[in-house]
Amino acid sequence: MEGLKSALEAHMDQMADLVQKLSSELRSGIKPSIDNFFGFFHAIDWKEPWIMGLTGFHLLLLIVTIVSRKHINFQMSLFLLACKFL
Structure with missing residues (x-):
């Protein structure tokens, strides 16, 4: 032991x-x-307008995605729109 x-x-x-x-x-x-x-x-330089606009756009896209989480057709359209423009 x-x-x-x-x-x-x-x-x-x-x-x-x-x-x-x-x-x-x-x-x-x-x-x-x-x-x-x-x-x-x-x-x-985080104060540049295009960086602030890009950040704002992504935050807006995130908020819209979270708010519309139960609407499948809207989510699909949002995804396709984001793929086209991003």
Whole structure:
């Protein structure tokens, strides 16, 4: 029974080390991606009229889609219209 307990503890220690290493590798690998995303986000001038119009259009399309969720024919028409113009 002692041998089983010590083997189980050794296995748990090994698994804890593996999880710790994986966690640190994921954190170090994601950090540059997050920094690049924030750099890209801050580089865009969000006050430009066409970006504001595009954002507004997509928000309006999302609201219309949610409101009309029970009207299948309208949803199909909206989808085809969006495919044609987008």
